[in-house]
Amino acid sequence: VTEAGTAAFAAAGPAVLDAQAIATRVGGTLRGDGTRQVARVAPLVRAEPDCLTFCAGPAQATALAATAAAVVLVPPALADAPAPGAGACVVVPDPQVALLSLLPVLHPPVPRAPGIHQTAIIGRGVVLGEGVSVGPYAVVGDGATLGARATVHAHAVIGPGVAVGDDSEVGPHATIHAGSALGRRVRVRAGARIGNEGFKYVFTGGAHVKMPHVGRCLLEDDVEVGANACVDRGTIDDTVIGAGTKLDNLVHIAHNVKLGRLCLVMAQVGIAGSVRVGDGVVLAGQVGVSDNHVIGDRAILAAQAGVFGDIPAGETWSGYPARPHREQLRAHAALYRLAGLVRPLERLLASRGDSPPDATGEGR
Amino acid sequence: VTEAGTAAFAAAGPAVLDAQAIATRVGGTLRGDGTRQVARVAPLVRAEPDCLTFCAGPAQATALAATAAAVVLVPPALADAPAPGAGACVVVPDPQVALLSLLPVLHPPVPRAPGIHQTAIIGRGVVLGEGVSVGPYAVVGDGATLGARATVHAHAVIGPGVAVGDDSEVGPHATIHAGSALGRRVRVRAGARIGNEGFKYVFTGGAHVKMPHVGRCLLEDDVEVGANACVDRGTIDDTVIGAGTKLDNLVHIAHNVKLGRLCLVMAQVGIAGSVRVGDGVVLAGQVGVSDNHVIGDRAILAAQAGVFGDIPAGETWSGYPARPHREQLRAHAALYRLAGLVRPLERLLASRGDSPPDATGEGR
């Protein structure tokens, strides 16, 4: 059992790799001293002589020239770039992909310890898969199911009847309400609220009366939900987060929303009721989508966009209210140029005897 | 005790209703086969032959014509609309109001189980009303009061001296800090933070020094606070949420704010210090209100509006900075038309010998 309910990576693992081993492991081309050793990973500008680092692209060429790292992962465009202080370079098609396979070697994750902590409360009829791990003070409701190798961290609360798939992880202090189901390899981070009742009221008898929510909240395989994010259950329909979609911290997903597969929903985005989002959509930070709209596949919404209509597939929109990004940029540039012309234009129109707009309503 | 601290509705209850019984129960007019039975509720487009559903209005007439539901609640405007696949229609003034009374029959809520879980910690001098329910690992501070039939879900923390009114509910992982009082039928959802100290500092001695917060945080009767929302206590005044007002997920209410009665405050809204909001106000998602302003009764603020002044009663405002909605729409439409005219207008002014704006400062 992970005592304090938090996945941990070692600050520095016992593993040491040399440049040749790195090149072999990631299928890259070695340039320089293959015997140079690395014990940890650090960013390019702060890497010391025992570090592995990476260079994302030409914009970092100056930092590459100055680095003291033992080994640098570089893209093909920088294969011949000067790096006099580096022990070696390893040329790979995508340094970040290469890093992905090296990080767990140098910073191995703390191994899961299967088992049920003695303070965890397991309800009646709970089905526990092989190798589950349930942390201190976690509460698992009656009739819930935890798949093989599922992890429930400290202080998480799982409602009655909830299904948690194989290899999924429920973070510390997270709440999974009744009516929710999580697929495989789902990760719900600390303090996230899954399957809470939505914000649907009917005004009757002089009061806002809450509509009972009986729909489900479904997180498909490989979904991640960020810290303190909220995904409400449906009213009489279901809320669904498609496979492989990732939600960042403090995101709000309202009742009945359908999110497609492989979307990225960044921090503090809010999606109102019954919105349908396609596959591969990117919603940047603080985007808001008002209710019932449809966002097409692979659409991109820039940060803080306010969506009050449907968004066509494949397009990039931005601003408030959201418009195609190119139009938005053009309009904003125009506004700042026009701001200096208001008085001359008013004077010009006056000189022609054009009636003032407030009197005619023109321009509406 | 609700073992896992979450209110639950049965996915399908034992109850079955036929169309005639439904019509009788909601005072509607039956059209079609009064013997058709429903066992559950589903949305119009996904309803199967054992389902009750509803049609909100003419926009859904096509879906109504195609539904396979056993029984459809329809408004008077659709009393004669074709629904060949439906077993019966029940005509009612407001289908959603009718649904409100039928949902709990078909999906009965899991009954509360009064009692104090053996792991709950109840402080000294706590007053427990009749039929209270306190879940596992809940902590109730010294001198707190729980009214009759109050429910404190798993892992909730209630501070010392806090009063929770009759029939109120504190969700799992919620925190009610000292200095807070909840009326009757209040619902605080999972992870909400009530009565936290506000963000008031005085810069003195080279540091931001926190002003002690000794005001209260008062939630009047029938208030609901969404998941992970935060309502701060007052500094030397009180923060007050008026009766019947509902806050959605991730809302932020700062110190000293007074919210009126029957307001709807949607997800991710932020209200800064000492703002006064009237009755029946609607703040749509992600609205921000800067400090000390006054929002009149029944005002409506559209999603993402940024409020930097007072808002008159009864008006709808939108945008950044917020303006009357009609003006805002007109201005945005104008901007997109003007964006194409910048160069011709600049040329026109130049041809008249008007001096460039940067040299004259005109238009400021």
Place this chain on the structure above:
Amino acid sequence: VTEAGTAAFAAAGPAVLDAQAIATRVGGTLRGDGTRQVARVAPLVRAEPDCLTFCAGPAQATALAATAAAVVLVPPALADAPAPGAGACVVVPDPQVALLSLLPVLHPPVPRAPGIHQTAIIGRGVVLGEGVSVGPYAVVGDGATLGARATVHAHAVIGPGVAVGDDSEVGPHATIHAGSALGRRVRVRAGARIGNEGFKYVFTGGAHVKMPHVGRCLLEDDVEVGANACVDRGTIDDTVIGAGTKLDNLVHIAHNVKLGRLCLVMAQVGIAGSVRVGDGVVLAGQVGVSDNHVIGDRAILAAQAGVFGDIPAGETWSGYPARPHREQLRAHAALYRLAGLVRPLERLLASRGDSPPDATGEGR
């Protein structure tokens, strides 16, 4: 041990101060009856005859004239302003600074009770400083360190190896993940998530693959993190919140962000990955900063600003996309004046035979 994990101030303490004692304590000048006594603090407009209150400035002169408070702290500009209902005035350079020293006397904080609650779980090798207080159901991971007089409130979870400095406080339901370190006098409020993994994925093999996060999350001395706020740990670099910086509720700080000293970050602000913020910066509510940008020392960003570039030191910017505040105001004013001129201007251009903008692309 603070049983319910919440710092509490007494609604009214045993202390009573008279006007003369107040003047002496804050170094102010007494006007009026030095024997008038106060037992509590209240806002100017609601102060009763046993109350201390303060008047912030001339804007409150009318309220001052009407107050019934026993004692009013007033600034020099109001030294001679009429306050016939007040028992006495005390003239001080800054009434709020004066209040700061009087509040704890009249509303003394409930004293900390050192000790480890019997239900707290303390991991192996935890180092406990002198006078620590650990509340009910708190979980402290293996190898963590709690400094002298550190307070861990009810239900907080501290990851393995985390360091919490002297006199720091971790609120109820807060999570401090492995890889985090808190300086001295740090306050993490209820439900905040410190050191969670960030939102960095690499798209490879048809999936968004999470980059392991091995950087740290460092909160320097005197940092405060608001309720339900999230500060992610770094990827291979660290996330750092500088000394004396305060974060309000529901703030999001992404991986690798460096925040300087003495910043104020108000509610619901979101800062994307690798942003660098200088010292003394103010980010007002709901501001968003996109990734990798630099914000100079003492810059101010107005509420809801959307930052898509670097911000120079000392400047005030606002709006979407953020621009210098003066330009933003001018542009918005211009827009509302221009909205009435669109039709006359179109007519004017047409009369001159200027081709329609859509055909020429002019103005882009």
